[in-house]
Amino acid sequence: MTDEAFSAEKLADALGRPRPTEQQKAVIECAQGPALVIAGAGSGKTETMAGRVIWLLANGHVRPGEVLGLTFTRKAAGELSDRIRRRIGTLASTGLIPHDVDELDPPTVTTYNAFANTIFRDNAVLLGRESDGAVLGEASAWQLARSIVIESRDARLAEWDQTPDRITSAVLDLSHELSENVVDAARVHAMAARFAELADLPTGGTGQYPKALEIVSSVSSLPLLLDLATQFAEAKARRGLVEYADQVMLALQVIRRVERVAAELRDRYRVVLLDEYQDTSVVQTWLLSELFSGHPVMAVGDPNQSIYGWRGASAANLEQFATGFGAGSPVQEFALSTSWRNGHAILAAANRLVEPLLATTTVRVQELEAAPTATSIPVDVTFEETIAEEAASAAR
Structure with a gap:
């Protein structure tokens, strides 16, 4: 110019x-x-x-x-x-x-x-949230997520056979992924259910595909983690807390x-x-x-x-x-x-x-x-x- x-x-x-x-x-x-x-x-x-x-x-x-x-x-x-x-x-x-x-x-x-x-x-009230809630740091987020895991009576926790700390890490990771990718937990639930149906398909003459079964196994814990991640999100909202991953x-x-x-x-x-x-x-x-x-x-x-x-x-x-x-x-x-x-x-x-x-x-x-x-x-x-x-x- x-x-x-x-x-x-x-x-x-x-x-x-x-x-x-x-x-x-x-x-x-x-x-x-x-x-x-x-x-x-x-x-x-x-x-x-x-x-x-x-x-x-x-x-x-x-x-x-x-x-x-x-x-x-x-x-x-x-x-x-x-x-x-x-x-x-x-x-x-x-x-x-x-x-x-x-x-x-x-x-x-x-x-x-x-x-x-x-x-x-500036607009938290439009979402039914508090505008002056604290930002939840990593340590505090860990403590809150772990308390949800420890207090849960979900029978699937015993079936998964993982330590509370590993489950807590998985819950936090999934929670952050849901926020970063703006994905609704219900949609991921539906996806996991469709994957689980693969294990019920007829095997055919050559047997089941090992790779398909591996995928089914890898998402078998997803419904449990989604439920825990949802409880974690609800707990943050009740307390007026926001994580760094939630802000955007x-x-x-x-x-x-x-x-x-x-x-x-x-x-x-x-x-x-x-x-x-x-x-x-x-x-x-x-x-x-x-x-x-x-x-x-x-x-x-x-x-x-x-x-x-x-x-x-x-x-x-x-x-x-x-x-x-x-x-x-x-x-x-x-x-x-x-x-x-x-x-x-x-x-x-x-x-x-x-x-x-x-x-x-x-x-x-x-x-x-x-x-x-x-x-x-x-x-x-x-x-x-x-x-x-x-x-x-x-x-x-």
Whole structure:
């Protein structure tokens, strides 16, 4: 966009920052609408996101309070928020934007779960819940789930022949999976019942299929665990308690039940930035897409840096971004592929290592390139026999 009052370069000069690369400039100055940015490791994504916000503010597209930025950790949220606030303060002192905007109308930069928890707590009464209930920590959740297991008189517990601790772990794991994937326990009950019917089928001339029986056996305890997980959820609700895994699911229930809540959030936040989008879970993706489909949402991520698969996250979210947020129209796609953090040899090794991953995704991932200032320090490879030796080798 070339007809704006302030270009990305002009703003960088005013802030005393290095001018953006052509890739960064394309992201910072892109047209309003859904956009996907594939940002490689060390490619300056935080600086680019901050630059995007400042460019929008300086050119009058939004006010600070109309910006929502979401990421995974409080540390990352604090870093992005601090960077944006400092840039706003500097620009205000130069007269490029109103002097009082930061104090009166700050951007909202927080974690995905904190944002969801705010939606839930502000509207808890709509779900018949308490808005001031405590967040249940891991230890307290364990104690509550274990008490349900210990106090249960279900005869199936004796038949399963597992220790209370193992059953408690299984109940918690299942409870979290139900929340993260927004699955109703009754549906899973029905699935388990259909699997159980396989054991009653005629064997035929060749006998029963071992694999089918193995599947039936693996889900045989599922009805019991579902009942215990349901009791666990009911106990939390009675006590007004919410687990970390429940926060997004409850927020999703709110916006699905009352359209007004979603409409108010869309009106409030005219620009949305989603950091580390490859690590969003199923329920997080549903919440965000149902809130902001067709909205000016910029998702930043990298399928090669996905680390939260253990809790339902999937880099496939990047592939499905256009479906979730495009509202039937194409989305803008950008890349940040210059790594400012690593030298030539490290990048060559990294590109070689992630090569097999490229065949598993339809997202266009560009090979990382070294910055003009990159070093050529060689890469050493060692294979130690023990953890202690490996630690000592890394420390040298």
